[in-house]
Amino acid sequence: MQNYTILVVDDVLENIKIVSSVLKQAGYTAHTSQNGRDALRMASQVDYDLILLDVSMPEMSGLEVCRFLKADAKTHAVPVIFLTADQTQKTLEHAFKVGGVDYIKKPLYPKELLSRITTHLKIKEYERTLEEKIQEKTRQIQNTQIQLTYMLGGIAEGHSIETHLHVKRVSKFCYSLALLYGLSEEEARLIKDASSLHDVGKLGVDNRILHKEEKLTDKEFDTIKKHTTIGANMLKNSELPLFQAARTICLEHHEKYDGTGYPRGLKENDIHIYARIVAIADVFDALLHARSYKKRWSIIDVLEYLRQMRGKQFDPRLIDLFFANIDTFMKIYNIDLEKERATKTPQEEKISLKEGFFDLFFRKKQKEKVS
Numbered sequence: 001m002q003n004y005t006i007l008v009v010d011d012v013l014e015n016i017k018i019v020s021s022v023l024k025q026a027g028y029t030a031h032t033s034q035n036g037r038d039a040l041r042m043a044s045q046v047d048y049d050l051i052l053l054d055v056s057m058p059e060m061s062g063l064e065v066c067r068f069l070k071a072d073a074k075t076h077a078v079p080v081i082f083l084t085a086d087q088t089q090k091t092l093e094h095a096f097k098v099g100g101v102d103y104i105k106k107p108l109y110p111k112e113l114l115s116r117i118t119t120h121l122k123i124k125e126y127e128r129t130l131e132e133k134i135q136e137k138t139r140q141i142q143n144t145q146i147q148l149t150y151m152l153g154g155i156a157e158g159h160s161i162e163t164h165l166h167v168k169r170v171s172k173f174c175y176s177l178a179l180l181y182g183l184s185e186e187e188a189r190l191i192k193d194a195s196s197l198h199d200v201g202k203l204g205v206d207n208r209i210l211h212k213e214e215k216l217t218d219k220e221f222d223t224i225k226k227h228t229t230i231g232a233n234m235l236k237n238s239e240l241p242l243f244q245a246a247r248t249i250c251l252e253h254h255e256k257y258d259g260t261g262y263p264r265g266l267k268e269n270d271i272h273i274y275a276r277i278v279a280i281a282d283v284f285d286a287l288l289h290a291r292s293y294k295k296r297w298s299i300i301d302v303l304e305y306l307r308q309m310r311g312k313q314f315d316p317r318l319i320d321l322f323f324a325n326i327d328t329f330m331k332i333y334n335i336d337l338e339k340e341r342a343t344k345t346p347q348e349e350k351i352s353l354k355e356g357f358f359d360l361f362f363r364k365k366q367k368e369k370v371s
Helices: 013-025 036-045 062-071 089-097 110-157 161-181 185-197 200-204 218-225 227-235 241-252 273-288 299-308 316-324 326-332 337-342 357-370
Strands: 005-009 029-033 050-054 080-084 102-105
Touching (some): 005 013, 013 029, 013 110, 036 062, 062 089, 080 089, 161 316, 200 227, 227 241, 273 299, 273 316
Parallel strands (some): 005 029, 005 050, 080 102
16 A cells, blocks of 8 residues: 555644544554644645645634645645534535535544545545546657657658758757757747748648759749748647747748848847747758758858858847857767868968857957948
């Protein structure tokens, strides 16, 4: 039998002795208190499985104590059984109204006492087990949703291994940048998973346009731009937080900080933070890897592009966080910046990883201000 801990509250010492003796003989751990305030203090410090509470006590009645217990997040779920000699209808109704699950008439009979206690402990254990099963099923459903988003996101990006990997890399990038920005772990995980659907609207765009190697015509580019609204419309009827976040990302990740993006020309903080984060992750990853219509950019060229687009295409605060924590993002891509720099000019070789590119960026900004 599980070792349950029960709090017994009664202002009459003899009653406490009787109940405690019965509980201990049955294998339960009994804690005792002779007044309401002390009982509330004890309940705040110990996780009780059940509370036996006398109704009529001086200073603070059992009914008042129960009302406080049910208002406290720590104790609201602990079952309370009242012990009472007052069997009037009004008292019993009040006892259930303040949150009691049962009452036992005084004088107390050991067999009845144990029977009621056992019943309510079994109910509590059943509820706990049921809650665990519900949580586990909920986790399974959520994991299934997440797996489906990554699968769908990979399909939307194309039918190659590289484009599926793009989805995974972008999600990791978003998670890291979201935490650095100050979002909670929960929100960071949400954007991590929702970002996988940022281009799901491409499912509604002709593959011949998506993978065209030649330069797109203006009409074709306008067609591609529709993937933002197509994706948002695909997700608009879902009330799940994951898909609501994904809808926002779909619609806004091609907006630009200076207001020159699409589809709505939003600017600065009018663009949702989720979309501002994904915008950087998506462009960084896309430029760093080859596609059917473009060659891979060098990491130095990609970083220079991000620097140039600070405050134009991208949120300047996010760009600063990216460069200040550049090691974190390079690990996602297994990139050694020092080796990459060694392939460039002698001037670039002298620039160290942390004092280099980021400081060079600010030195350039200072020169721009002076000139």
